[in-house]
Amino acid sequence: MDPGLFVEQSLNGVQLGVQLxxxxxxxxxxxxxxxxxxxxxxxxxxxxxxxxxxxxxxxxSFMLALALAIPATAILGALMELVxxxxxYGRSHLDQVLVTFGLILVFNDLVRLVWGVVPxxxxxxxxxxxxxxxxxxxxxxxxxxxxxxxxxxVALGLYVVVVHxxxxxxxxxxxxxxxxxxxxxxxxxxxFGLVFAAGAALAGLAGMMAGPITAxxxxxxxxxxxxxxxxTVIGGIGSIRGAFIAALMIGVVDTFGRVLLPPALGxxxxxxxMAVILAWRPKGLFPVHA
Amino acid sequence: MNHAFRLAGVxxxxxxxxxxxxxxxxxxxxxxxxxxxxxxxxxxxxxxxxDGFKLAMKHAGGKxxxxxxxxxYGDDLFKPDVGRQLADKMIESDKVQIVTGINFSxxxxxxxxxxxxxxxxxxxxxxxxSILAGKQCNPHFFAGAFQNDQNYEGMxxxxxxxxxxxxxxxxxxxxxxxxxxxxxxxxxxxDVSGEVYTAMGQLDYSAEIAQIRAAKPDAVLVFYPGGMxxxxxxxxxxxxxxxxIPLFAGAAVVDQTILPAVGEAAVGMYTGALWxxxxxxxxxxxxxxxxxxxxxxxxxxYAALAYDTGRLMSAAxxxxxxxxxxxxxxxxxxxxxxxxxxxxxxxxxTNHMPIQDYYLxxxxxxxxxxxxxALKEKIMTDLTDAYAGDCKMPAP
Numbered sequence: 001m002d003p004g005l006f007v008e009q010s011l012n013g014v015q016l017g018v019q020l021x022x023x024x025x026x027x028x029x030x031x032x033x034x035x036x037x038x039x040x041x042x043x044x045x046x047x048x049x050x051x052x053x054x055x056x057x058x059x060x061s062f063m064l065a066l067a068l069a070i071p072a073t074a075i076l077g078a079l080m081e082l083v084x085x086x087x088x089y090g091r092s093h094l095d096q097v098l099v100t101f102g103l104i105l106v107f108n109d110l111v112r113l114v115w116g117v118v119p120x121x122x123x124x125x126x127x128x129x130x131x132x133x134x135x136x137x138x139x140x141x142x143x144x145x146x147x148x149x150x151x152x153x154v155a156l157g158l159y160v161v162v163v164h165x166x167x168x169x170x171x172x173x174x175x176x177x178x179x180x181x182x183x184x185x186x187x188x189x190x191x192f193g194l195v196f197a198a199g200a201a202l203a204g205l206a207g208m209m210a211g212p213i214t215a216x217x218x219x220x221x222x223x224x225x226x227x228x229x230x231x232t233v234i235g236g237i238g239s240i241r242g243a244f245i246a247a248l249m250i251g252v253v254d255t256f257g258r259v260l261l262p263p264a265l266g267x268x269x270x271x272x273x274m275a276v277i278l279a280w281r282p283k284g285l286f287p288v289h290a
Numbered sequence: 291m292n293h294a295f296r297l298a299g300v301x302x303x304x305x306x307x308x309x310x311x312x313x314x315x316x317x318x319x320x321x322x323x324x325x326x327x328x329x330x331x332x333x334x335x336x337x338x339x340x341d342g343f344k345l346a347m348k349h350a351g352g353k354x355x356x357x358x359x360x361x362x363y364g365d366d367l368f369k370p371d372v373g374r375q376l377a378d379k380m381i382e383s384d385k386v387q388i389v390t391g392i393n394f395s396x397x398x399x400x401x402x403x404x405x406x407x408x409x410x411x412x413x414x415x416x417x418x419x420s421i422l423a424g425k426q427c428n429p430h431f432f433a434g435a436f437q438n439d440q441n442y443e444g445m446x447x448x449x450x451x452x453x454x455x456x457x458x459x460x461x462x463x464x465x466x467x468x469x470x471x472x473x474x475x476x477x478x479x480x481d482v483s484g485e486v487y488t489a490m491g492q493l494d495y496s497a498e499i500a501q502i503r504a505a506k507p508d509a510v511l512v513f514y515p516g517g518m519x520x521x522x523x524x525x526x527x528x529x530x531x532x533x534x535i536p537l538f539a540g541a542a543v544v545d546q547t548i549l550p551a552v553g554e555a556a557v558g559m560y561t562g563a564l565w566x567x568x569x570x571x572x573x574x575x576x577x578x579x580x581x582x583x584x585x586x587x588x589x590x591x592y593a594a595l596a597y598d599t600g601r602l603m604s605a606a607x608x609x610x611x612x613x614x615x616x617x618x619x620x621x622x623x624x625x626x627x628x629x630x631x632x633x634x635x636x637x638x639x640t641n642h643m644p645i646q647d648y649y650l651x652x653x654x655x656x657x658x659x660x661x662x663x664a665l666k667e668k669i670m671t672d673l674t675d676a677y678a679g680d681c682k683m684p685a686p
Contacts, residue, residue: 005504012496108330117334119520119551124528131530141528144496213528214493215520215551219331223491255497258488263463267489 004138009255011134015144017251018151022206023224024231024243025158026199032238032288033174034192036085037093039100041203041228042221043107044080048073048204049211049220050111053122062125069208070201077200081193089192108218119217147209154202155244162240171195175238175288230270234277236284246285249273319360320607320614323380324391325373325401328365332516334547335393335592336365339415341585342593343391345577346600348584354607354614362386370400377401381408387614388413388603393592395419395438395466406430409617413603413624415596418643420469424680427641430617432624434599436564437643437675438466439473441540442513444648444669445562446477449509449538451669456483458507458535460498462518463487470513470540476676483507495522499529511538519543520551527555536560541663544653546590549661556653561663563649565594565633568665573601573630588662598632605629639674641681648673 001009027041051072055065084103088096128143162168170191173181182188207221214220231250235242250270257269277285324343326336340363352359362384366373373392380386381404389405392398395417402422405412411430418433418440449457459474459482461467467487475482483505486498502510510531514522523544526532532555541563544556567578567588577597581589589597606623607614614620627638637645648670651663 002504005500008500008503009497012494012500015496016494112329112333117337118547119334119517121551121553123553124524129528131528139530141525141530143528210493213521213525215331215517217331217517217520217551218333220517223493259497259501263487263489267463267492 004136007134008138008140009259010252011140011144011148013252013255014248015148015151015251016255017248018148018155019206019210020224020227020231020251021244021247022151022154022202022209023228024235024247025154025240026196026202027228028232028235028238028240028243029171029175029195030199031232033171033178033195034089035178036089037096037100038085039097039225040080040103040107041199042225043104044073044077044200044203044221045207045210045224046107046111046218046221047076048207049122049216050115050120050207051204052208052211053120053216056122062128066205066208070205073204073207074197074201077203078193078197080200081196085196086192104222111218115218117218119215122211122216124212143212147213150205150209154205158240167191167194227270230274234274234284236286236288238288239284239286242284242286242288319358320354320388320612321384321386322359322361322603323364323377323384323386323389324361325364325366325376325380325389325397326391326393327368327397328363330368332368332393333365335416335516336391338547338590338592339391339393339596342581342589342596343415343600345581345584345593346597346604349576349580349601350604350607353612354604355610355612357607357612359604359607363391366392366394366397366401368394368397370397373397373401374404377404381405381410386410390415390434390599390603391596392417402431411614411617411620411624413599415599416592420675420677423641423643423675424677427681427683429621429642429684432602432638432642433644434602435595435644436646437677438469439476440564440644440646440648440673440675441542442470442473442511442562443477443676444650444673445511445538445540446474447648448562448650448669449474449478449511450480454478454480454509456481456505456507456509458482458484458486458502458505458510459512460484460486460488460510460522461513462490462492462515464490466515467513474511492518493521495525496529499525499531502535503529503531507535509536509538512543513540514543516548519548523552523559524555532558538562541565541591541651545592545663546588547592549653549663553661556661557655559653560666561651561653562669563591563651563663564646565591565598566649566651566663566665567594569632569634569649571630571632571634574632574634577632588660594632598636601629601631602627635672639678640683641675641678642683643675643678645672645674647671 030038051069052065055068124143128146131139131141133139170186174191231246235246254270258266326339328336364376388411390413393416398417413432416435418437423437459471461471538560541561609623610619635647639645650666650669652666654664656662
């Protein structure tokens with residue numbers, strides 16, 4: 001592999017990683033803080049993409065559509081928490097898996113009712129449609145650089161919020177010991193709601209950024225959900241930092257695995273990585289509940 | 291009293307049954323079971339197949355040889371076991387005489403046994419796996435659409451004819467993916483600079499596309515059905531490769547179920563097709579006009595070939611005067627395939643696989659701003675499949 005190709009593939013890996021991070025950040029917080037397994041997180045990803053596609057059609061502007069679709073997905077997430085999931089915090093993980101799996105089916109059929117079975121169009125915004133010369137001989141699609149930038153900005157933003165603000169302190173407190181945080185006067189219900197809506201917005205954002213490069217269709221959230229679960233488990237449940245590092249790791253390993261290994265092995269390599277890491281650190285790289 | 295009442299009930303029921311079966315004898319419907327993938331991400335395929343087939347039944351006036359036809363629809367959920375259960379149910383309780391509709395070869399192979407074992411016919415609107423074209427060909431199995439490999443054989447011929455020296459091949463890692471690329475290599479004899487199999491349902495192809503750029507082939511040929519096609523074609527265009535290395539695919543990769551979602555990124559792609567909405571014949575004009583009027587969209591090749599298979603069935607049914615219970619006669623009528631195909635030229639080989647023409651199409655924008663596969667040239671005439679020699683079809 002010559003240096004130019006190596007740089008390009010590394011960029012591909014990191015770019016896939018930040019996409020996974022957007023998806024996993026919400027998942028890991030919800031799982032860590034509320035002790036809730038939300039399989040319908042992938043439905044929020046799908047909802048984000050479909051909302052954005054609809055708003056693009058309506059307004060003609062990608063940025064405007066993003067600005068409308070992010071709060072729309074957050075509201076959908078908040079409703080999902082308020083109407084259904086709030087009743088399941090105290091229930092067993094099996095009940096949670098069943099109800100959120102049911103939600104996947106409901107959301108898929110709702111999308112089919114509204115948008116039909118034919119995948120919908122989501123064009124690349126004009127100003128990001130070309131490719132950029134990074135250095136001699138290596139051109140990279142501008143939109144993928146935009147995904148990279150958005151992902152890194154979100155990671156930075158989350159770091160500031162979680163580590164340097166009062167809300168972040170509540171979130172961390174909730175993640176490491178729910179009962180104690182509640183006893184010390186943190187409004188856990190409010191924190192739960194906020195975190196869920198924020199996680200939904202991030203999943204929606206991931207879907208919106210994926211829209212121009214992948215198919216916007218019914219069921220698009222499930223394959224990415226599986227990868228996000230792998231990231232969450234490797235990173236340590238509830239840890240944003242863990243999710244970030246694990247997502248980048250999975251992105252890079254998956255990219256190089258696909259290129260360098262035979263096909264059957266290439267698509268398996270991230271799961272082998274997960275097995276090795278869990279054998280070495282059963283609670284993931286950065287366990288929150290010590 | 292009670293006893294007499296019950297007796298009267300039994301008598302009335304018996305009488306009713308006799309009456310019912312009496313009338314059924316005069317006008318019993320021909321029953322067809324239509325199994326396809328109607329839900330999930332691939333549900334769009336089943337919908338297009340069913341719509342094409344429904345239009346064929348409508349054009350037949352809902353009757354074969356004056357006898358009414360009843361079609362029972364089932365959703366296989368893209369699962370071989372579900373397809374099998376549906377076939378069992380349709381054969382045993384619905385007593386269907388013809389089964390059709392299945393789009394995925396693996397589902398078809400699972401569902402086929404109960405159909406053929408019961409003596410019913412399977413007339414395929416889509417999948418035509420190689421296994422049924424050779425040694426295991428069956429007198430009651432007909433592929434109305436194609437033998438799978440045919441979809442890519444013409445593409446291989448075209449690449450060879452045009453003198454492409456280095457071709458890069460890609461497909462998902464499953465049996466049909468390998469069949470399609472085998473089809474290409476059967477006719478294209480030049481250098482294959484890469485033959486890459488990716489995971490089924492893969493979303494991101496950036497790594498593979500970077501490898502293509504580095505390999506510098508002079509043509510890229512892919513088989514990515516469904517959502518995978520959308521992902522790949524969009525990403526190939528975004529990487530700026532579309533202008534540098536021409537992209538070829540089978541018609542199903544960027545057909546009308548996918549083009550609205552891919553849009554501009556597909557323009558300029560070359561596709562190989564067994565049918566095009568621009569083929570100039572009366573049957574095709576009638577089909578495309580009526581399909582657009584009925585469903586408000588351009589038909590995909592799935593819909594066209596399902597329509598054609600429906601027309602094949604109705605022509606054979608008419609020929610035997612609706613008496614498809616005379617299986618030898620119905621089989622003969624199917625083999626003769628006396629109908630006006632939307633493909634222009636169509637006949638069956640000895641193994642019940644089609645002999646048909648192959649065309650090159652190019653994705654373009656039409657005058658109404660819609661993305662269409664414009665017909666460019668005929669690549670092959672009377673393309674046969676590679677397996678017919680292995681088939682010893684028993685006489686009916």
